[in-house]
Amino acid sequence: MFDQSKVRALVEPILNASDPAKELREHVLGAGGQWAEPDSTDLFEISYAGIAGIGFGTEEAAEHWIANAITQLTIEQLEALA
Numbered sequence: 001m002f003d004q005s006k007v008r009a010l011v012e013p014i015l016n017a018s019d020p021a022k023e024l025r026e027h028v029l030g031a032g033g034q035w036a037e038p039d040s041t042d043l044f045e046i047s048y049a050g051i052a053g054i055g056f057g058t059e060e061a062a063e064h065w066i067a068n069a070i071t072q073l074t075i076e077q078l079e080a081l082a
Contacts, residue, residue: 007072010049014066021062024048 010027017023025035028048036044036058044061046053051072053065 004073007049007051007069011066011069011073014069020066021059024062024065025058 014020014023014027024046028035028046031048033048036042041057043054043056044058046058046061046065048065049069051065051069053061053063053068055061055064
């Protein structure tokens with residue numbers, strides 16, 4: 001099980017960003033990870049903080065990662081993000 005307070009601390013700035021995929025990219029790169037070219041529509045996987053997201057291109061994979069991260073939050077934490 002994930003530490004929900006850590007997940008919320010990761011998800012909150014990503015969700016509140018004007019470009020969530022770009023914000024996630026900055027977090028991944030800041031942690032020493034790698035990121036594909038943003039124009040790529042190849043199958044792309046993001047594995048960050050123990051959460052995975054997959055999609056065709058970085059935008060779709062980032063959306064999937066965010067959706068998976070949100071599922072790790074309690075209802076109260078999720079409501080606090082809104």
